[in-house]
Amino acid sequence: MVSAAAILLPLYIYPLQGAWDFVTTAVAKYPDVPFNVIINPNSGPGVTNAYPASDFIDAIASLNVYSNVNLLGYVDTAYMSKTTDKVSTEVETYKYWSTYTQKDIHLDGIFFDDIVDTWTSTSSNYHTTIAHLAHSLNLTVTLNPGTTVPSEFYAIADNILALENDYSDFEAGNGGKVSALGAQASKSSVMLNDFSGSEAQMKSLVQSWVGAGVAGVFITSGGYEAEGSVWNEFVEVVEEVNAGK
Secondary structure: OOOOOEEEEEEOOOOOOOOOHHHHHHHHHOOOOOEEEEEOOOOOOOOOOOOOOHHHHHHHHHHHOOOOEEEEEEEEOHHHOOOHHHHHHHHHHHHHHHHOOOOOOOOOEEEEEOOOOOOOHHHHHHHHHHHHHHHHOOOEEEEOOOOOOOHHHHHHOOEEEEEEEEHHHHHOOOOOOHHHHHHHHHHEEEEEEOOOOOHHHHHHHHHHHHHOOOOEEEEOOOOOOOOOOOHHHHHHHHHHHHOOO
């Protein structure tokens, strides 16, 4: 029996009235599917040490109702060009949201984007610093290099987005293979955008990933700033594969 995979959803949509309904509907319909949802108000949390806009407060609270949802705050490291102090401030701002008393807008972790894929003395110091800070605040750490990385990255992270690619490139064999993850698959996630295949092809992909032990998956027909046309089919496929159907 394979391990259940979570849906790692980059929800880069401003939460106007009803804009996140497709997510809450799926979360409620499939309570056995874990959803790790990345929240991104403004390429980060927005104003330092302040609560998010009221639209975000309402939308985040609507997701925190569900036990199968974990919320991750988006932080762009800009391939280490953003200082660790700046990154730390953004992480601390997300943590600050948990002090809001009128509604539950806490986040569970941080999604660090634009991570380098080489482990050097410089990258070691940088990523260890930001990961340690997040963990010290009881936040999980997801790193996004978008490709396979040395094992040292896995030692400091809870999850790594180890394959992020356009569907056509992936099908052409570009951008890495899930089979290359080996024992690291259980702490790895996979994302494909611009999916143009059939539902059967989608299910075959998800089956192969979950069978390999991958922890998180996402497939969309477009990018990350709108609901993809295959969203409902994708969530149903993940539920079926997790259940061994």
